[in-house]
Amino acid sequence: MFRRGQKTYVIAEIGANHNGDMELARKMIRTAKDCGSDAVKFQSWDTGIFSRTVYEENTFLKDDYRDRDDYTLKEIVAEFAVTEAELTALKSYCDEVGIGFASTPFEPEQVDALVRIGAPFIKVASMDLTNDYLLRHIGRTGLPVLLSTGLGTLAEIDDAVRVLEGTGNRNIVILHCVSLYPPDDSQVNLNNIDMLAEAYDYPIGYSDHTIGTEISLAAMAKGACVLEKHFTLDKDMFGWDHKVSANPEEMAAIGQGRDRIFAALGSKRRTVAPEEEEKKKAFRRSVVSQRDIAAGEIIDAEAITYRRPGTGIPPNLAHLVIGATATKAIRADSLIDWHDIDPSDA
Structure with missing residues (x-):
C-alpha cells in the first residue's frame, strides 16, 4: 500500500475535530474527498486515555476546565469520543464517498475494533512510540503500520521499529513528526526525512502540525510518501485542534500541490524532452x-x-x-x- 517513490498519500486528520457530531464528521469526510485527500483519519480513544489524577485536576496542558461551568475535562473527552458503532458507520460512509478510512487506536481493544471495521492500516500516535505493549498488539494484526515519531529520540524510534518487526510485521511507514502545535519553522527539521530514509529501508512520511501549506508541500518534495495533516472546516470552531488544522482551502492546495510535485519530481534518469x-x-x-x-x-x-x-x-x-x-x-x-x-x- 505504501512504498518509496510513490505519489504522496494525503491523510486528512479529522481526529476529534468532529466534536462528537457524526453529521459534522460526514461533512468533513465529503469535503476532504473534494479537496483531493486520499484518506481521513479519526482517533479511537475513550475516557480511559487519562488516569483519575488528570480528571481530578481537571486540566491537561492547555485544556484547562477548572474555571468552566459547561464541561469538565472528563465530560469533553466523553463528548468527543467515538464508539465502534460510530466508526463502523463512518467507515461505510467513507466507502460510499470513495475515500480511505483510518483511525488511531490507544488501547488493544480499539485496535481489534479497527480490524473488525476493516481499516486498511493502523496509525500509531507519537505518544505511544515507547508503548511496546500496544505496538506488539498492532504489529500482530499484520496491517500496515504508520509509526509517528514525535517526542522520540532516534534510539526510541529504533526500539519501536524493532518491536514491530519482532511481531513479523515489516509493513511499516515511519512518520517524521514534531509534537508541538504548532512548531516554529526552525523546529520542524524536514531533513529528518532524509535521515530516516538513510537509517531505515522503510517508506518515510511526515505528520505535519505546522500552520499553512508550505511545510507540507516541502515535505512532499523531500519524498514523503505519506502526509498527515490536521483538518477542520473552520479554524474558529469550538474544540481542541481546529486552530492548528488546515481548512478546506489549504487542504485543497495541498492536494493540488501534491499532484504537481509528484509530476515535477520525475526520474533521476537524465532525459531531454x-x-x-x-x-x-x-x-x-x-x-x-x-x-x-x-x-x-x-x-x-x-x-x-x-x-x-x-x-x-x-x-x-x-x-x-x-x-x-x-x-x-x-x-x-x-x-x-x-x-x-x-x-x-x-
Whole structure:
C-alpha cells in the first residue's frame, strides 16, 4: 500500500475535530474527498486515555476546565469520543464517498475494533512510540503500520521499529513528526526525512502540525510518501485542534500541490524532452563570422564569434573552424557552415 517513490498519500486528520457530531464528521469526510485527500483519519480513544489524577485536576496542558461551568475535562473527552458503532458507520460512509478510512487506536481493544471495521492500516500516535505493549498488539494484526515519531529520540524510534518487526510485521511507514502545535519553522527539521530514509529501508512520511501549506508541500518534495495533516472546516470552531488544522482551502492546495510535485519530481534518469530538442535550434549558439572572411583565408579566433540560432556549427566544435581555410567568401555576421571551410588545415 505504501512504498518509496510513490505519489504522496494525503491523510486528512479529522481526529476529534468532529466534536462528537457524526453529521459534522460526514461533512468533513465529503469535503476532504473534494479537496483531493486520499484518506481521513479519526482517533479511537475513550475516557480511559487519562488516569483519575488528570480528571481530578481537571486540566491537561492547555485544556484547562477548572474555571468552566459547561464541561469538565472528563465530560469533553466523553463528548468527543467515538464508539465502534460510530466508526463502523463512518467507515461505510467513507466507502460510499470513495475515500480511505483510518483511525488511531490507544488501547488493544480499539485496535481489534479497527480490524473488525476493516481499516486498511493502523496509525500509531507519537505518544505511544515507547508503548511496546500496544505496538506488539498492532504489529500482530499484520496491517500496515504508520509509526509517528514525535517526542522520540532516534534510539526510541529504533526500539519501536524493532518491536514491530519482532511481531513479523515489516509493513511499516515511519512518520517524521514534531509534537508541538504548532512548531516554529526552525523546529520542524524536514531533513529528518532524509535521515530516516538513510537509517531505515522503510517508506518515510511526515505528520505535519505546522500552520499553512508550505511545510507540507516541502515535505512532499523531500519524498514523503505519506502526509498527515490536521483538518477542520473552520479554524474558529469550538474544540481542541481546529486552530492548528488546515481548512478546506489549504487542504485543497495541498492536494493540488501534491499532484504537481509528484509530476515535477520525475526520474533521476537524465532525459531531454522532444520539445527541448526543438528549442535547441532557437536557444543555442552557432559559430558566426565576426567580419568579412575572404575565400582562401585561414580563419583565426578573432574572425569568429558565437550567436543564435543554434542551427550551424556549435561553439564546442569551434576548434575545427579556427585554423581552417575558408572555401568561399563569408560575409560578416553569417553562420559558418561546414561547406564554407576546409577543416583539414585546422
